[in-house]
Amino acid sequence: xxxxxxxKSDVVLDYLxxxxxxxxxxxxxxxxxxxxxxxxxxxxxxxxSKDEVVMVSGIGCSSRMPIYLDFSALHTTHGRALAFATGxxxxxxHMKVIVVTGxxxxxxxxxxxxxxxxxxxxxxxxxxxxxNIYGMTGxxxxxxTPDAAFSTTTPYGNAEKHFDVCDLAKAAGATYVGRSxxxxxxxxxxxxxxxxxxxxxxxxxxxxxxxxxxxxxxxQGDAVAMLNMFKERSVTTAKAKEMTEEELxxxxxxxxxxxxxxxxxxxxxxxKLVDRVxxxxx
Amino acid sequence: MSDANSTDQARRxxxxxxxxxxxxxxxxxxxxxxxxxxxxxxxxxxxQVFEPDRDGKPVLARQEYCTQCTLCWIHCPDLAIxxxxx
Amino acid sequence: MAERERKLLQGNxxxxxxxxxxxxxxxxxxPITPSTEVAEGCSRELPRIGGRFIQMExxxxxxxxxxxxxxxxxxxxxxxxxxxxxxxxxxxxYAYMTETPVVIVNVQRGGPSTGLPTKVSQSDTMxxxxxxxxxxxxxxxxxxTVADTVVETIRAxxxxxxxxxxxxxxxxxxxxxxxxxxxIPQEGDFPIVDRIKPTKPAxxxxxxxxxxxxxxSPMASYGDGYRFIVTGLTHDQHGFTxxxxxxxxxxxxxxxxxxxxxxxxxxxxxxRWTDDADIILVAYGSAARASLQAAQIAREAGxxxxxxxxxxIWPFPEKPLLDLCAKTKKVIVAELNMGQLVHEVRxxxxxxxxxxxxxxxxxxxxxxxxxxxxxxxxx
Numbered sequence: 162x163x164x165x166x167x168x169k170s171d172v173v174l175d176y177l178x179x180x181x182x183x184x185x186x187x188x189x190x191x192x193x194x195x196x197x198x199x200x201x202x203x204x205x206x207x208x209x210s211k212d213e214v215v216m217v218s219g220i221g222c223s224s225r226m227p228i229y230l231d232f233s234a235l236h237t238t239h240g241r242a243l244a245f246a247t248g249x250x251x252x253x254x255h256m257k258v259i260v261v262t263g264x265x266x267x268x269x270x271x272x273x274x275x276x277x278x279x280x281x282x283x284x285x286x287x288x289x290x291x292x293n294i295y296g297m298t299g300x301x302x303x304x305x306t307p308d309a310a311f312s313t314t315t316p317y318g319n320a321e322k323h324f325d326v327c328d329l330a331k332a333a334g335a336t337y338v339g340r341s342x343x344x345x346x347x348x349x350x351x352x353x354x355x356x357x358x359x360x361x362x363x364x365x366x367x368x369x370x371x372x373x374x375x376x377x378x379x380x381q382g383d384a385v386a387m388l389n390m391f392k393e394r395s396v397t398t399a400k401a402k403e404m405t406e407e408e409l410x411x412x413x414x415x416x417x418x419x420x421x422x423x424x425x426x427x428x429x430x431x432x433k434l435v436d437r438v439x440x441x442x443x
Numbered sequence: 444m445s446d447a448n449s450t451d452q453a454r455r456x457x458x459x460x461x462x463x464x465x466x467x468x469x470x471x472x473x474x475x476x477x478x479x480x481x482x483x484x485x486x487x488x489x490x491q492v493f494e495p496d497r498d499g500k501p502v503l504a505r506q507e508y509c510t511q512c513t514l515c516w517i518h519c520p521d522l523a524i525x526x527x528x529x
Numbered sequence: 530m531a532e533r534e535r536k537l538l539q540g541n542x543x544x545x546x547x548x549x550x551x552x553x554x555x556x557x558x559x560p561i562t563p564s565t566e567v568a569e570g571c572s573r574e575l576p577r578i579g580g581r582f583i584q585m586e587x588x589x590x591x592x593x594x595x596x597x598x599x600x601x602x603x604x605x606x607x608x609x610x611x612x613x614x615x616x617x618x619x620x621x622x623y624a625y626m627t628e629t630p631v632v633i634v635n636v637q638r639g640g641p642s643t644g645l646p647t648k649v650s651q652s653d654t655m656x657x658x659x660x661x662x663x664x665x666x667x668x669x670x671x672x673x674t675v676a677d678t679v680v681e682t683i684r685a686x687x688x689x690x691x692x693x694x695x696x697x698x699x700x701x702x703x704x705x706x707x708x709x710x711x712x713i714p715q716e717g718d719f720p721i722v723d724r725i726k727p728t729k730p731a732x733x734x735x736x737x738x739x740x741x742x743x744x745x746s747p748m749a750s751y752g753d754g755y756r757f758i759v760t761g762l763t764h765d766q767h768g769f770t771x772x773x774x775x776x777x778x779x780x781x782x783x784x785x786x787x788x789x790x791x792x793x794x795x796x797x798x799x800x801r802w803t804d805d806a807d808i809i810l811v812a813y814g815s816a817a818r819a820s821l822q823a824a825q826i827a828r829e830a831g832x833x834x835x836x837x838x839x840x841x842i843w844p845f846p847e848k849p850l851l852d853l854c855a856k857t858k859k860v861i862v863a864e865l866n867m868g869q870l871v872h873e874v875r876x877x878x879x880x881x882x883x884x885x886x887x888x889x890x891x892x893x894x895x896x897x898x899x900x901x902x903x904x905x906x907x908x
Contacts, residue, residue, distance in 0.1 A: 170524070189481035198522055252581060256752055
């Protein structure tokens with residue numbers, strides 16, 4: 162009989178924290194788990210050792226992720242993940258720091274830390290799982306809740322405008338910006354891997370389904386229906402170039418949206434400064 | 444691992460074979476205690492390998508149709524599916 | 530022995546000297562009067578010794594960054610004033626819960642809110658104890674002179690590392706901005722305490738929050754191979770989040786016991802002329818300096834006044850105060866606020882001791898004359 166050998170699919174199991182009970186806390190079909198599996202496969206593909214990876218998160222559904230993974234884990238306060246991660250990375254620049262955050266965590270309460278981490282261009286990979294809603298507290302509107310969309314705090318439709326996460330990151334100075342959805346899981350894995358290898362602040366927006374709240378309140382159906390919607394509404398960067406603004410209105414452009422190596426990375430720049438000062442320079 | 448084209452072919456042309464698929468290892472293993480019955484694998488499988496059981500969890504109903512396209516385990520949010528593809 | 534180096538330093542600069550002596554190699558901060566010179570000093574000194582300085586986007590980010598650096602193995606500090614401390618309390622609570630040693634300098638100024646940025650105050654005394662929500666046991670130390678600031682900063686780091694807990698240094702604007710000649714400590718002058726590293730191999734046996742004999746768990750750093758969890762949620766000894774009643778009690782009692790059972794190690798106070806004193810003055814920081822001067826003047830005039838100067842504010846030195854005040858019947862608490870420390874003194878001392886207050890909260894420094902007037906009034 163054929164022997165079962167280790168394949169890419171079960172490599173994910175090697176990265177789960179021993180002693181942590183599964184299944185996860187997430188709802189059935191939640192996109193967070195798919196993103197977690199993509200992160201694991203990206204890390205495995207790059208051959209990082211578990212000891213050199215630190216996973217930092219804030220508060221929210223997505224932020225539970227570090228507890229499940231066998232990396233050093235820093236599960237912090239709401240919105241502050243990037244500030245904590247800045248401390249970890251700056252103190253130990255050889256570590257690979259991954260921040261897992263959500264739309265409310267990174268853009269509302271953590272908006273300030275977010276734009277400044279982008280500006281500093283510190284070598285952190287942020288995976289922002291965008292489900293357009295606050296899941297953990299029960300479906301309240303977030304900074305990415307689309308215009309007129311329903312949530313438990315926008316029962317008559319959202320009167321506010323929303324952020325485009327990728328535009329915000331790029332404008333704030335991030336040097337790698339990518340987007341994908343949980344439907345496009347292999348591409349998401351590739352985006353995360355590219356982001357991890359990028360020297361500088363890298364943001365990957367992972368569009369994920371919260372069918373429990375967002376899907377239900379906005380009549381988008383269950384997990385499968387939302388995944389299919391992601392498939393319908395996503396266009397690749399190549400295809401997007403040939404489309405008009407009007408055509409792109411309700412679409413997500415997925416792929417690498419921005420990449421630059423011109424800006425120097427913060428920790429490297431500081432090390433240069435330390436070396437210069439050691440030689441007696443200013 | 445198969446690419447997207449072969450999944451389409453698989454759907455159009457079911458394999459006609461003298462071999463007994465049930466004799467070999469199943470194409471994927473499902474960890475039933477981790478599965479939360481979200482239906483993603485059942486719905487995304489291009490060759491309808493899975494059928495929901497009484498609880499909505501997937502069972503291998505037509506495993507001979509599996510093309511190892513990876514869609515089920517790559518999307519499984521609970522890491523409950525692993526491929527036995529060699 | 531070589532001539533000791535002496536420098537004319539501001540209190541804030543002395544704080545930097547003490548911190549670097551104690552092994553601080555990471556500073557994150559945000560400018561705020563009257564603490565900014567600490568950040569400026571660190572930005573100048575740390576790169577010279579291979580340390581790291583970062584100016585964060587706000588105080589919340591500053592405390593977050595130093596906690597991140599501390600779990601990565603660096604001794605880390607931030608400095609701020611009341612408004613900034615108010616922003617930090619969220620993550621100071623996180624440091625209590627995750628048992629992360631960090632040092633927070635609070636150069637006190639007048640409040641509430643933005644209050645009196647350039648004026649002195651001690652109105653954050655209670656905030657240092659009760660600033661963040663939840664049950665925890667705080668440590669706060671308080672120097673009263675520029676030279677003290679060096680010593681107390683070193684002590685703050687040692688306490689933080691010894692107990693795996695955040696420690697607040699309660700400075701005030703007067704000490705922070707006064708200049709005086711300070712002897713620069715040399716190697717060996719003061720003991721330096723470092724966190725205990727785990728000896729167990731990584732694996733299920735290693736518990737990052739193990740309840741040890743003295744309740745303090747050995748602390749690994751990220752990258753050491755332990756891959757432990759640090760979380761602000763209530764967690765068991767393995768670091769896994771929990772909401773089980775029994776594990777919650779273990780965690781909270783660990784946080785309490787590691788401090789309360791070893792308070793003797795933390796207490797530090799200086800008593801002068803208390804043996805025969807009719808009146809004892811209790812004070813810390815710049816108010817202690819006015820009290821010492823007042824006591825001296827009173828003694829020369831034949832009035833038996835003693836002084837207890839507190840260097841440890843939290844945990845409040847209950848037993849030392851009881852012992853030192855055993856023979857007196859009157860106590861005056863001098864402080865630069867509307868009466869905070871006095872509540873603690875009243876709580877601790879027996880009912881037959883009269884506890885009075887001499888307060889000043891107009892942003893000016895307490896004068897010996899003001900203290901003497903109170904002494905006269907109480908006599």
